[in-house]
Every structure is written in C-alpha cells, then in structure tokens.
Amino acid sequence: MGSPAGEIALYGVVQGLTEFLPVSSSGHLALAQMLAGVKDPSLTLSVMMHAGTLGATIVMVRRRLGQAVYDGLRAVAKPSRFLSTAGGRDALVVVLASIPTAIIGLAMRDTVERWSASATIIGVGFLTTAVLLSSTFFAPVGERETPSWRGALLIGVAQAVAIVPGISRSGSTICAALWLGVKAERSFELSMLISLPAVLGAVLLEARHLEGMSGLGLAAFGASVAFVVGLIALWFLRRVVTKGRLGWFALWVVPVGVATLAMAWAMP
Numbered sequence: 001m002g003s004p005a006g007e008i009a010l011y012g013v014v015q016g017l018t019e020f021l022p023v024s025s026s027g028h029l030a031l032a033q034m035l036a037g038v039k040d041p042s043l044t045l046s047v048m049m050h051a052g053t054l055g056a057t058i059v060m061v062r063r064r065l066g067q068a069v070y071d072g073l074r075a076v077a078k079p080s081r082f083l084s085t086a087g088g089r090d091a092l093v094v095v096l097a098s099i100p101t102a103i104i105g106l107a108m109r110d111t112v113e114r115w116s117a118s119a120t121i122i123g124v125g126f127l128t129t130a131v132l133l134s135s136t137f138f139a140p141v142g143e144r145e146t147p148s149w150r151g152a153l154l155i156g157v158a159q160a161v162a163i164v165p166g167i168s169r170s171g172s173t174i175c176a177a178l179w180l181g182v183k184a185e186r187s188f189e190l191s192m193l194i195s196l197p198a199v200l201g202a203v204l205l206e207a208r209h210l211e212g213m214s215g216l217g218l219a220a221f222g223a224s225v226a227f228v229v230g231l232i233a234l235w236f237l238r239r240v241v242t243k244g245r246l247g248w249f250a251l252w253v254v255p256v257g258v259a260t261l262a263m264a265w266a267m268p
Contacts (some may be wrong), residue, residue, distance in 0.1 A: 008222040015222075016229025019053040020237055022133055022171030022249050023256075027125055027158045030116045030165045031260060047206045048216075050222035054199050056230030060238075061192045064090060089146045090193060091227075096149055097156030104160035105198070116165045119264035125166020126257030132175045132243040137247045139175075142183040146190070151180040152244060159194060167259070169195065171249070174241060188241045192234070200210060 016026035058065060064087075071087025072095075082088040115121040147155065158176040162169035170191055177187035240246055 005220060009225050010072075012052065012222040012225025012227050015049045015053060015226040015264070016231075017026060017055070017233050018228060020056075020170055020227075020233040020248065022129065022168040022174070022237070023253055024125065024129055024166050024168040024171075026116070027122050027166035027168075027256075028183065030122050031119075031256075032065070032119075034117075034119060034263075047203055048219035048223035049226045050199060050203050050206070052226035053230040054203060055191050055198060055223075056227050056234060057199070058202055058233040059231060064189050064193060066194070071158060073252050078164050086145070090190070092149070093152040093155075093190055094193050094197065096152035097159060097199045097238075099195075100153055100156035101160045101198055102201075104157065105163055108160075108163060111165050112165070119267065121164070121258050122166040122259035123257050123264055125164050126167075126253050126260060127170050128164075129166060129168045130253040131255060133171050133250045133253065134247045135173055136178050136244075137169065139178040140181055142181050142187065144181045144183065147177060147182055147184055148182045149184075153191070155194060159198065168253075170237065170245070174246060178246075184242045184244065185238075188238050217233075 013268045014028070015025070018028050036238055067085075067087030068090040069087070069234075071085040072091025075081035075085070077090065082092045087265050155176045158172040159169055161167060162172045172195060173191040174187050177190055178184065182190065242249070
C-alpha cells in the first residue's frame with residue numbers, strides 16, 4: 001500500500017472513526033484481518049493512536065471532565081459532594097461503571113482474543129449491536145442527568161460486554177444510558193467520560209511493553225490523524241444522539257453482520 005505515511009494515515013482514519021462511531025472498531029479490525037490479511041499495527045503505533053483518540057475524547061468532554069475531576073477530588077474529603085455537585089455525580093458514575101468493566105474485562109481477556117478469530121462470534125456481535133442501536137428508537141424520553149448507582153453499574157456491564165468483537169462500546173453504553181432515562185446529550189457525555197479510565201488503562205498497559213522509540217515519528221503522525229478524525233466523529237455522534245437517530249447506524253451494522261455470518265457458514 002503506497003508509502004508508510006499513507007498506510008499509517010489510513011490506520012489513523014480508521015481508528016478515529018470506528019473508535020467512536022457505534023459500529024465496533026474491534027469487529028471491523030478482526031474482519032479486515034480475516035478478509036484482507038491486514039496486520040495489527042506495531043505496538044508503538046497502537047499506543048500512539050489510542051492516545052490520539054483518548055485526547056480527542058478529553059477535548060470533546062473537557063468541561064464535564066474538568067468538573068468531574070474537581071468535584072470528585074473534593075468529594076474524597078467530603079463524600080456528600082458525590083451527590084450534591086454535578087461533577088461529583090459524574091465522578092461517581094465513572095467510578096461505579098469502571099468496576100464491572102475492569103472485573104469482566106480482565107476475566108474475559110483471553111477468551112476474547114480467541115473470539116477475535118471467529119467469524120461467527122464477530123457476526124453475532126455485529127447483529128447484537130444492530131439490535132441495541134435499533135432499540136433506541138423506542139427508548140423513553142430521558143429526563144435524568146445521571147443514572148442511579150445501579151444504573152451506573154449496568155452501564156459499566158454494557159461497556160465490559162463490548163469487549164466482544166462486533167459489539168460497539170459507544171453504542172452499548174449510550175443505549176444503556178438512554179434506556180435508564182438519561183437525557184440524550186448526557187448519555188453521550190457519560191459514555192465518553194466512562195470510556196476514559198478504560199482507554200487510559202489500556203494505553204498504559206500497552207506502553208509498559210514498549211522497547212525503545214523506534215518509529216515514534218510516524219506513530220505520532222498516526223496519532224495526530226486519529227485525534228483529528230476522532231474529534232470529527234465525536235462531533236457527528238453527538239449530533240446523531242441528540243437528534244434521536246442513533247438507530248440509523250444499524251443500516252451499516254446489519255449487512256456487515258449478515259455478510260460475516262454468511263462468510264462463517266461458507267468457510268470449511
């Protein structure tokens with residue numbers, strides 16, 4: 001494929017789009033590896049691109065994130081602030097949602113790696129995402145700013161389940177929040193806030209295994225592309241969610257899921 005810079009730019013575009021749009025980045029990557037023999041990016045590139053999309057998320061929800069950090073830290077000394085301040089409530093939701101995400105994610109890590117090689121699992125994952133997205137057309141009009149503590153745990157479970165290839169993380173968490181009666185705009189914001197600890201943890205775990213700084217320049221270029229494309233994807237997703245049109249993404253995911261299952265059944 002052309003120059004290394006062109007290939008890395010393509011990786012950055014794919015990362016920026018599929019990381020946020022509710023179509024499952026893991027499912028598309030696994031499918032691409034099966035069909036076209038696309039190789040995993042180098043560890044350095046993977047770390048940098050995830051750092052790029054992490055940065056895009058932080059920029060997009062910077063106001064809410066700043067409030068959550070400020071009020072959350074103050075709430076450590078005075079726990080009542082977790083319920084009496086907007087930022088404290090957001091911080092509490094993030095902490096509670098991160099618990100099942102971490103437990104389920106670590107427990108299923110090895111299993112998920114095997115599932116990434118199964119076209120059947122990936123196809124079922126895509127169709128599961130389609131069902132979740134389509135269900136949002138029937139979700140009640142949200143009136144809550146934040147879910148209950150049980151709701152926060154449930155959103156965390158939805159995020160953890162999305163480690164299955166084909167199941168979208170953003171689609172799952174936004175869908176869960178909408179069905180819990182959270183306002184559309186807030187469902188988007190909370191989905192992004194909840195993703196930050198998981199993505200940051202993944203980046204730090206990957207970064208531990210880096211050896212040297214080989215290819216850092218090109219990786220930084222890929223991260224920049226992922227950052228810019230990620231911001232555009234986040235802006236678009238926010239508009240789609242607030243207008244109640246999240247379910248339209250099923251028009252993409254359904255045929256991809258059906259085609260993946262057909263491929264699985266046709267394979268010897």
